[in-house]
Amino acid sequence: MLVLSAVLQTIIFPVAGPLPVWRAALAWVALVPWFVVLLRLPVDGWRSVRTLAAWSYLCGTLWYFGHCYWVYDTMHEYGGLSAPMGALVLFLFCCYLGLYHLLFGAVVALVRWVVPARSRWLVLVLPVLWVAVELARARVTSFPWDLLGYAQVDNSLLTRMAPLAGVYALSFMLALVNGALAWAWLRWYAHGRLVGGLAVCCAVAVSLLGLRHSPTPSATAQAVLVQPNIVVGKGAAETAAGQSEAGVAPVLSALSTGAVREAGVEALPTRVVLWPESPAPFFVDDMRFDRVLTRLAAEMQVPVITGAVLMNAVPGRREARTYNAAALYVPGAGYSGVYRKIHLVPFGEFTPYASLFSFASGLTQAVGNFDRGTSRAPLVAAGHRYGVFICYESIFGDEVRQFVRGGADVLVNLSDDGWYGDTSAPFQHINMARMRAMENRRWILRDTNTGITATIDPYGTVRAAAPRHVRVAAVMPFGYASELTFYTRYGDWFAYLCAAGASVLVLAGVVKRYAVAGAIN
Numbered sequence: 001m002l003v004l005s006a007v008l009q010t011i012i013f014p015v016a017g018p019l020p021v022w023r024a025a026l027a028w029v030a031l032v033p034w035f036v037v038l039l040r041l042p043v044d045g046w047r048s049v050r051t052l053a054a055w056s057y058l059c060g061t062l063w064y065f066g067h068c069y070w071v072y073d074t075m076h077e078y079g080g081l082s083a084p085m086g087a088l089v090l091f092l093f094c095c096y097l098g099l100y101h102l103l104f105g106a107v108v109a110l111v112r113w114v115v116p117a118r119s120r121w122l123v124l125v126l127p128v129l130w131v132a133v134e135l136a137r138a139r140v141t142s143f144p145w146d147l148l149g150y151a152q153v154d155n156s157l158l159t160r161m162a163p164l165a166g167v168y169a170l171s172f173m174l175a176l177v178n179g180a181l182a183w184a185w186l187r188w189y190a191h192g193r194l195v196g197g198l199a200v201c202c203a204v205a206v207s208l209l210g211l212r213h214s215p216t217p218s219a220t221a222q223a224v225l226v227q228p229n230i231v232v233g234k235g236a237a238e239t240a241a242g243q244s245e246a247g248v249a250p251v252l253s254a255l256s257t258g259a260v261r262e263a264g265v266e267a268l269p270t271r272v273v274l275w276p277e278s279p280a281p282f283f284v285d286d287m288r289f290d291r292v293l294t295r296l297a298a299e300m301q302v303p304v305i306t307g308a309v310l311m312n313a314v315p316g317r318r319e320a321r322t323y324n325a326a327a328l329y330v331p332g333a334g335y336s337g338v339y340r341k342i343h344l345v346p347f348g349e350f351t352p353y354a355s356l357f358s359f360a361s362g363l364t365q366a367v368g369n370f371d372r373g374t375s376r377a378p379l380v381a382a383g384h385r386y387g388v389f390i391c392y393e394s395i396f397g398d399e400v401r402q403f404v405r406g407g408a409d410v411l412v413n414l415s416d417d418g419w420y421g422d423t424s425a426p427f428q429h430i431n432m433a434r435m436r437a438m439e440n441r442r443w444i445l446r447d448t449n450t451g452i453t454a455t456i457d458p459y460g461t462v463r464a465a466a467p468r469h470v471r472v473a474a475v476m477p478f479g480y481a482s483e484l485t486f487y488t489r490y491g492d493w494f495a496y497l498c499a500a501g502a503s504v505l506v507l508a509g510v511v512k513r514y515a516v517a518g519a520i521n
Helices: 001-012 021-028 034-038 045-069 070-078 083-096 097-109 122-137 148-152 158-165 167-186 190-209 250-264 286-300 360-367 391-395 395-406 425-440 486-490 492-520
Strands: 219-228 270-275 304-312 320-330 333-341 379-381 383-389 411-415 444-446 454-456 462-465 470-477
Touching: 001 021, 001 045, 001 304, 021 148, 021 167, 021 190, 021 462, 034 045, 034 097, 034 167, 034 360, 045 070, 045 097, 045 286, 083 097, 097 122, 097 320, 122 492, 148 425, 158 167, 158 425, 158 462, 158 486, 158 492, 167 190, 167 304, 167 492, 190 470, 219 250, 219 444, 250 470, 270 411, 270 444, 286 304, 286 320, 286 333, 286 470, 304 411, 320 379, 320 383, 320 391, 320 425, 333 379, 333 383, 360 470, 383 395, 391 395, 395 411, 395 425, 411 425, 411 470, 425 444, 425 454, 425 486, 454 470, 462 470
Parallel strands: 219 270, 270 304, 383 411, 411 444
Antiparallel strands: 219 470, 304 320, 320 333, 379 383, 444 454, 454 462
8 A cells, every 4th residue: 555655646746747637636645545554553652653654664765766766867867977876876865755754654653642543633633744744854854846735736726825825735735635535444434434525525626626727817028038958967068069168158149139039029028038057057257158148138128147157256265156146137237136046956066965975976076066145135127126046946935935025026947957857857847836936926937958948927827838958049928026925925834833733743642652651650
């Protein structure tokens, strides 16, 4: 049953392309086999807790192997690691993150000393514990990749909760129904039929009603999103064509200029040109690069935001600080602002515990060892504020919302999903970006190196997208907004509330266990 649950948890997310509706609907039952195991086995001592934790660890590790298999491709194909080393990194990665399933199994066992498996209150307790563990994934290891709620990103009814409590609200509802079905399985001849029937009706109704189209806000402007399709992991921007990295900028500039001129015949005004995060890389202090971008902004009379590397000298420090950044160029002034990426990719932009993971140096050498930025202030151009976040940062809802709180009236996601290759990761990644649009009710301009380059409206709908693995400058519609959602104002309040409740329940379980043990002795 644990293997079945691991398989179901894998297929409810994109595997090798967009997620079909029928697979997304399986999210309502994906956890049921695992939950049945957690509720069926007796909990009569610490040994039982270890047993449930171990079975949960197996389920979680298998899920990560099926869901994040792309880690191997990234490490081996693009990071320069040998096949055995790439496989070892994937193995360690899955074993590490599987600890969160272990944690969930352990806390369920502890809480069962307070709320027995036969108690109907456990149906409400399970989703509280689930959200608390998801929050730990985001805060402790900083890898909230594909939380359960992302499986319903296309459910227009369920996603209405996103502006209130973020993706965690969706995770709660899915875990609630899964928990109710697991409890009903065990109590079928008592009250289980009623609870199970209600849970099934709820899941079917929400799934069917969620098939309705979301509102379609009108676009008021258009942007030019340049997808350069630069070779990744080869140490050169254009290996096949023999061009140097510095030679790529004029090519992209020509693409941008042509797209802006063609867009001029459209009814909507062109407000911004975007270049993505790129493995080239482009350096802000490279005078040739600066001239190209300054000339482009001046000629087109449009601000340009581009991914680039920024190097800042620090007094008393031999090496300059190096940042993965987004630079802003405006007409008449050229370079006028920068965002320095704050949430860096482990083993991609820095090596955590470098002495322990020296074997991963191939990837860090290919991408770089970056310093962290400190400010999420939007970039200001022509009276508008652009909240720019880079690649991996799109999976952190509580961080992206800070750009909107700071005044951003549109969000910009610069990314390079070329590191993932032709795996499930690019499709998983854009779904998480779509959730950020829904949480904050903002348009997102998502510009990538190899795809998926797209514009996303405030209801999470992809309004326009460029084909993958094609060099193109695409003209896409978008708009500006100013209102703040409840989630934008208060962030992960719901998840923290669940974490507080889970802490109280676990503490009560431990205290009760020790009290019972003391009475026996």
